[in-house]
Each structure stands twice: as structure tokens, then as C-alpha cells.
Amino acid sequence: MEIKPLKMGGFYLPNNVLMAPLAGYTCYPFRLLCQEMGAGVSFTEMVSANGLKYKDKATKRLLLTTKDEKIKAVQLLGGNPSVMERAACSEELSGFDIIDINMGCPVPNIFKSGEGSALLMDLKRASKIIRQCKRSGKPVSVKCRIGVGEKHHIAAEFAKMCEDSGADMISIHGRTRNMMYDGAPVYEQIAEAKAVVQIPVIANGGIFSVADADKMMQETGADGVMIGRYGLEHPYIFAELTGKVVTKGKGQILKEQSKLAFAYYDEVYAIDYIRKLAAYFMKKQPGMKGYKQKMYQCGTWEELSELFAQAFS
Ligand SMILES: Cc1cc2nc3c(=O)[nH]c(=O)nc-3n(C[C@H](O)[C@H](O)[C@H](O)COP(=O)(O)O)c2cc1C
Numbered sequence: 001m002e003i004k005p006l007k008m009g010g011f012y013l014p015n016n017v018l019m020a021p022l023a024g025y026t027c028y029p030f031r032l033l034c035q036e037m038g039a040g041v042s043f044t045e046m047v048s049a050n051g052l053k054y055k056d057k058a059t060k061r062l063l064l065t066t067k068d069e070k071i072k073a074v075q076l077l078g079g080n081p082s083v084m085e086r087a088a089c090s091e092e093l094s095g096f097d098i099i100d101i102n103m104g105c106p107v108p109n110i111f112k113s114g115e116g117s118a119l120l121m122d123l124k125r126a127s128k129i130i131r132q133c134k135r136s137g138k139p140v141s142v143k144c145r146i147g148v149g150e151k152h153h154i155a156a157e158f159a160k161m162c163e164d165s166g167a168d169m170i171s172i173h174g175r176t177r178n179m180m181y182d183g184a185p186v187y188e189q190i191a192e193a194k195a196v197v198q199i200p201v202i203a204n205g206g207i208f209s210v211a212d213a214d215k216m217m218q219e220t221g222a223d224g225v226m227i228g229r230y231g232l233e234h235p236y237i238f239a240e241l242t243g244k245v246v247t248k249g250k251g252q253i254l255k256e257q258s259k260l261a262f263a264y265y266d267e268v269y270a271i272d273y274i275r276k277l278a279a280y281f282m283k284k285q286p287g288m289k290g291y292k293q294k295m296y297q298c299g300t301w302e303e304l305s306e307l308f309a310q311a312f313s
Contacts (some may be wrong), residue, residue, distance in 0.1 A: 001217040003242050006200050006224055007039065009139040009168035011097065013071065015040040016224025017213075017241045018171070018202055019231045021075040021100065021260035025280075027273060028064045029260035030232075033253065037235045038244035040224070041071045043143075046102045046116075049078030059290045063092055064264055071228070073098040075217065076133070077105060079114035081125065085132035088140075099133055103144040103158075106177040119178035120148050129167035141169035143204075143226075146189040146275065153186065159193035171202040171226050181229075187219035194221045202226045208233075210240050232280035250281045251312030258301055274304060282311065298306045 006013040017019055019026065019034040019042035026034075026045050034042035047062045065072050074096040078084045088099050103126055104114025111142075112118070119126040133140050140163045146155040155172055164171045170191055174185025185205035194201040203222035207213050208230045230237055235253070239246040259279060261270035276294055282288035291311040300302045 001111055001214050001225065001241065003221075006169070008098065008200065011139045011168070013040040015242055016200075016202070017238055018224060018226040019043065019226035019227045019238070021045055021102070022173075023107040023226055024052075024234055024276065025273075027061070028069065029257045030050060030065070030277070031065075031133075032070060032260065032298075033235055033257060034231065034238060035070060038242035039238040041073050043073045043075045043100050043240040046075045047087075047103060049080070049083045052090060052092055053086045059092075061269070062263060065095060067087070071098065072096045073100055073141075074101040075102055077102040077110070077115055078129070079119065079125065081128040082130045084129045085135055088133040088136040088138070089270055092138070098139050098141060099136060099144055100141045100171075101129060101133060103142055104173050105179075106145070106180050111177065113254070116281055118156060118186060119149060120144060120152070120154065120177065123158065126158075127161050129301035130162060130167050134166040137166040140166065142167045142172060143171040145173045145175070145177055146186055146193075147176045149176050152176065153188040153189050155193040156196045159197045161197050163197040167199060169200045169202065170197070171204050172222075174203060174205040174220075185216070187216070188215075189222040190222055194223075200224065203252070207237075210237070210308065213237075213241055229280075231240075232277065233283050241304050244308065249312055251308050252306050254278055254281070254312070255305070258305070263299065271299075271301065271304070274301075278304075278308065278311075297310065 007014050021043035023045040030040040095301045103119040110116040147153045173189050174190050189209050191201045202224045203216045203220045204226035213225045232247040
């Protein structure tokens, strides 16, 4: 695929290979890893706009960033335009450069409460949310799906609404809400959306190799790609696509990720994160099943570290 910078309103992303927001994974250490691997930007996990007011430990953890993260992009989840505006303009988000709005989350309780992918059925409210978030003065992007179900494919109409409401970029997960995370992305839907807007359109869903990224770009004509689960499994994909040279192995990456996680989070969270990331690193790798099982019996970093030294030697 052609690598090029992306203009989002008045803001530039260095390239068009983006790491998707992934709840439970795209914490600060992981986003730094994606940056190092060459990703154009990496988004925080979704942060509930409603939850911001509680200023609790979990929300603070989601919003953690430092000056080492060159481009800071936060994803907000919410269905109430005023609450979303308050969150977008809040002190808590003042350090972020970009605000992304979640209009794709398929989880039943989120859908039922009118947030995430439920906004695909309420374009008026979705538009209000974008307009009001734009009052933050920051570039605003939208992450959505192509529709709710098989008979509800609305990517082009939705993309146009986003652009008309002031969105600076749109990332489209080429599956419907009902498809959840399985099945082939519907390329034509992303292509149709791309054809009707001027703002950058980023294509997401089912990219598990360089060839998949090339195919996604070819089939959709999108301006860039967003990679989700494969970014966890194989963060080198960002280097492979952007031409960055990275020589460190997965063992070394886990060591560095642990160091960051232990520096910024409590031990329980840090160990849980490292185990989850290592489980992704072990995915589809021959001979890893035994290590994966043993990993869940390790209770300390020392034990994990020993196991990783064997598994990733
Ligand atoms: C564990 C997990 C957590 C996710 N969390 C979020 C999230 O917080 N916000 C969001 O917009 N999408 C979220 N997604 C969706 C991904 O960003 C992405 O759109 C989806 O996984 C499709 O891309 P992929 O096929 O490359 O994984 C999540 C997906 C997974 C598997």
C-alpha cells in the first residue's frame, strides 16, 4: 500500500497506518509500542463520557499519557451530545490532540443504552454529538461500522453525515454491528463511503497481513488502514507496512512493556495486561500451547519473565 501522511483538519498524522482502539489493550505502554513500530497514531481504549465525571482510578488509567507519546488520540464513548461535549472540552482531555468518537461498539448493553453502534440508527443524534465535540477546537474523527445488520448498510450516508457535521476523518470497520468481529469486511461499503466524502476515510476490519492491507486499500480506495487484533498479535505489521526497520524480538518487547506497565500501573493490572499481550504474541505460533497454559499459573513478573525467556528465545 502507498504510505502517505494524513491531514485531519489542520493536523497531520505522519502516515496512514493506524492502530485501532482496543478495550483492555491499547493502554499507554501498548500505544508507545505502536508508535515505535511506526503506526501513524494509536487510539486509547474507549472512555465513557459519562464515567469521566467520577474521576475514578480506572478512567485515569485509560487517560494516562506522557510527552513520550507524540500524538495523543483519545476515544470517547457516549450517546448524549451535551455529555459528550462536556467530556471533549474537559480538563481531563486537555492533553489530547485528537478526539475520536465511538459509533461502532456492538456490545449489547452499550447498544441498548443508545451508545456506540446504536448511533448508526440515529444520524441526527450522531450529527449533534460530532458538532458538539467539535466545540473542543480539536480535530474530531469518527469510528463506525457499515450499518447494524445485513439489510442496514449505510456507510456512505453515514460518512456524508459525519463530514457535514464537521468530522475531520472517519474510520470504517467494514462489518455490521450484527457481524461483531467475524466474517469478511464488506469492501464495497467502504468504497461507497470513500466516494462521497473529501475527508480521509480509513478502512478497518480483517487485516491480518501486509497482503490484506494491500487488498483493503485496492478494494476500497481508502486513504489508509486501521489494524486491530493483528496489531496485538504482530505489532511488527506497522514496521512492515511503513518500511521501518525493527530488530527487537517479542521477548524484548514484553520486557519493555512490563517495565512501563509496572512503572505506571498497579501490580494486578500490570500482570494481567502482560499476560493478555503475551497470549496474543503466542497466537498461531507452533509450540506455544504449553507456555500459554503455564503462563496463567505465573503470579509474579519474575515467574513470567522466566517463562517468556524460554518461549521467545
Ligand atoms: C478486544 C477488543 C476490544 C475493542 N475495543 C474497541 C474500542 O474500545 N473502541 C472501538 O472503537 N473499537 C473497539 N474494538 C474494535 C476494533 O477497534 C476493530 O474495529 C475491530 O477489531 C476490527 O478490526 P480487526 O479485524 O483488525 O481486529 C475492539 C475490538 C476487540 C477485539
